[in-house]
Amino acid sequence: MLLPLRSGELQKLIPAVATGNQFREALGNPRKILQRILISSIGGVITLLISQSQVASQFYSLWLVVGVVFLLFILWGPIVEAGNKNAELRKYPFAALFDGRVEDIFTREKIENRQEQANKIGKLEIVENRRTWLFLEIGDEEGYLGQVYFPMEKVHQSIRRGTSIRCIVLSQSRDFKSISAITDAWLPSQRLWVGEYPYLLRPAFEELCKFRLS
Template sequence: MLLPLKPGELSRLIPAVATGPQFAASSGNPRKLLQRLLISLIGGVISLLVAQSLFSSRFGPVWLVAGFVFLLYILWGPILEAGRRNATLRRYPVAALFEGEVGDLYTREVVEQRREQAGNEGRLELVENKRTWLCLELEDEEGYLGQVRFPMEKKHQTIRRGMVVRALVLSERKDFSRIGAISDAWLPQPKLWVGEYPYLLRPAFEEICLRRLR
């Protein structure tokens, strides 16, 4: 079942500015955090040194501002990335509240990182870090709708076929004949939120579900 959203509801459910959970999700793994920290420190230190050497020049304040911008990159980097990800869903002209069920679920191994390291004989070997992801196929009375995928955790072992699932569906077409994107999903029976990225403002989404799906 698809219930089209009313004007203004999409911007209420998917904010333009990053929320706390979105900031955390966009911060990335330890390797990505380290990369941001290095960029922040190196860029900040170099810019401040240049600003100091050009202190009496008219370009000194510009480099000083650039230095502080670099130093704060570790903070505004995830905010910028979260805003960009939110914008990919906010750009769709039509959105609808979906209620259906988990038609099928299965796991798959996803390579999250590749790196080369020296083996016992001194040769470089390709090492892959894999993680188990859970894939949920969503369907309703009209059939298959789409899929939601996310890294599997212990709490997800309670998910079963046939469970009610709710999500936001976005499309370029008013008749939703072609689905453009699906947000993270809410399973009310086990009270679980699932998805690769927390697009939705969850309390607001749950409130709309209670109001629209009575």
């Protein structure tokens, strides 16, 4: 079942500014965090050194500001990234609350990253880090809607076919004949949230479900 959202409801569910959950997700894995730290520290140090050589110049303040911006990249980088993700979904003209069920479940191995590593005899070989992802095919009485997928954890082993699932679907058309995007999803019977990225303000979404589906 699809229940079109009213004016302003989507903006209340997907904020323009990153939430704490979205910031942590955008911050990334240890490798991505290290990359941000390197960019922040190297860029900050270089620009601050340049600013010190420009003390008597009219551009001194500009270089100083650029240096501070680089040093704070570890903080504002994830905020900007999360904000851009939110903006991608907030731009759709039509959104609806979906109340359906899990039609099928399957897993798939996805490569997280590749890196070269020396083996016991000193020869370089490519090592792939893989992770199991869980895919949920969701639908309702009208048929198949789409997929929700995410890295699998122990808590997800309890999900079964027929489990009730709710999320927000977005489309360019008023009749939702073509679904453009699906948010993270709520499994009310298990009080479990699933999805690749936490788009929704979860307390607000749960409250919306109580109000619209009761």
